[in-house]
């Protein structure tokens with residue numbers, strides 16, 4: 389008998405969304421990019437091929453039962469271990485989520501496929517779409533995002549622009565700045581011109597805060613990030629810190645929840661404490677025990693300890 393996957397995770401305390409119940413639509417690192425800053429490691433299957441990577445009916449069944457168990461959810465968020473718009477049943481899944489819940493639905497995407505009619509139609513069923521754009525020229529796009537060869541920056545930006553025009557919800561554009569790659573002032577100014585074309589309601593600048601797939605991907609200082617955000621004008625800002633009370637997870641084994649979180653992104657003890665609604669000391673005890681048991685290992689990035697699945 390086929391083993392059922394786990395497609396719902398969290399709620400996690402998202403810096404942008406508050407309590408976010410995650411829906412994971414592709415296996416780990418199925419993506420059409422292989423970003424140098426990716427917190428999930430190198431892309432194992434780089435493809436633009438849209439497929440039913442996970443069964444839509446099981447995703448919706450699992451979501452239904454988690455919605456009955458959980459409280460403190462602000463958004464149902466399609467994100468996770470790879471690029472969610474690669475799932476060919478995206479429209480069916482978002483429509484199914486709408487039938488199950490009145491909570492707002494967000495899609496966190498690299499935005500590369502928003503020019504595809506089916507992807508745009510599916511994403512238009514969400515309330516909020518958070519695409520990313522890290523480059524103002526093709527060479528930087530290739531260096532930072534390492535996309536499939538079928539993708540060009542101009543097509544990606546054109547896709548975002550036409551999606552935004554036809555979408556009635558909100559678009560918050562995320563820009564990930566990496567020291568030495570895309571964070572010079574002239575690069576950010578040119579990004580500003582592309583962002584004007586896309587015209588998102590918000591622009592959020594971010595930098596490398598979790599261990600990246602490429603050790604050359606270094607973060608910017610906070611003050612520099614704020615200075616560059618100011619160049620992009622009134623709608624732009626650095627991603628805010630997480631609110632301590634924004635996500636509370638109540639049921640299920642704590643170890644299982646930690647494993648589900650950490651599989652999707654490296655987590656600090658603070659992240660785990662927030663996601664599980666426990667204090668820092670309890671989270672540390674749990675993480676240290678799981679490390680001793682060999683279920684987790686740890687790595688240090690910018691003086692913070694992150695836990696990962698070995």
Ligand code: SF4
Pocket residue numbers: 419420421422423425426427428431469470471498
């Ligand atoms: S950061 Fe997102 S878009 Fe980039 S490789 Fe990782 S999963 Fe793909």
